[in-house]
Amino acid sequence: MGRGPALPQEGRIVQEFGTVKGFPVGLAQEARTYACGRLNKVLADTQILYGLYKKHHWLMRGATFYQLHLVLDKHAGEQLALVDALAERVQTLGGVAVGDPRHVAELTTVPRPPDGVEEVPAMLSRLLEAHEAILTDAHDAAARTAALGDDGTNDLLVSQVIRTGELQAWFVAEHLVDTPLVRA
Numbered sequence: 007m008g009r010g011p012a013l014p015q016e017g018r019i020v021q022e023f024g025t026v027k028g029f030p031v032g033l034a035q036e037a038r039t040y041a042c043g044r045l046n047k048v049l050a051d052t053q054i055l056y057g058l059y060k061k062h063h064w065l066m067r068g069a070t071f072y073q074l075h076l077v078l079d080k081h082a083g084e085q086l087a088l089v090d091a092l093a094e095r096v097q098t099l100g101g102v103a104v105g106d107p108r109h110v111a112e113l114t115t116v117p118r119p120p121d122g123v124e125e126v127p128a129m130l131s132r133l134l135e136a137h138e139a140i141l142t143d144a145h146d147a148a149a150r151t152a153a154l155g156d157d158g159t160n161d162l163l164v165s166q167v168i169r170t171g172e173l174q175a176w177f178v179a180e181h182l183v184d185t186p187l188v189r190a
């Protein structure tokens with residue numbers, strides 16, 4: 007007779023959020039703690055941006071529906087890849103990555119959109135504002151973590167978060183140029 011799984015299980019917290027454990031990666035505990043704090047903020051905002059892209063992918067409308075529907079989903083996928091890279095960087099530094107969406111909501115500073123449907127330009131400008139807020143924060147975090155010797159975090163923020171965000175902002179921003187669809 008086999009036994010079923012031992013459920014449910016409850017245990018103590020083995021590592022608190024906001025702490026880093028000792029890790030032999032050649033970086034001081036102070037530098038790793040600082041980087042994890044900055045990374046978790048970018049991670050929370052990036053998870054919200056991912057959600058915004060999906061929401062707008064679904065709710066898009068108008069003459070350019072199909073193009074926007076596709077490009078917003080592509081950007082969502084790229085943001086989701088950043089979410090994973092940021093979370094795994096936090097773990098690499100011995101920290102605890104923010105994961106639960108309700109915890110994410112507590113950390114993010116990206117404004118919550120209405121539950122209903124906004125006009126198309128408002129949806130696009132909301133994405134651009136989120137991009138700019140994340141980019142501004144990422145530039146600052148990249149400079150400060152580099153100053154503490156954390157080249158890996160600097161590289162992730164510059165090569166992935168900033169480069170991806172800038173490119174995506176370009177693609178979205180060009181949809182907000184006032185171009186007549188029919189007559190010049």
Ligand SMILES: [Fe+2]
Nearest residue numbers: 063064075079
């Ligand atoms: Fe879809």
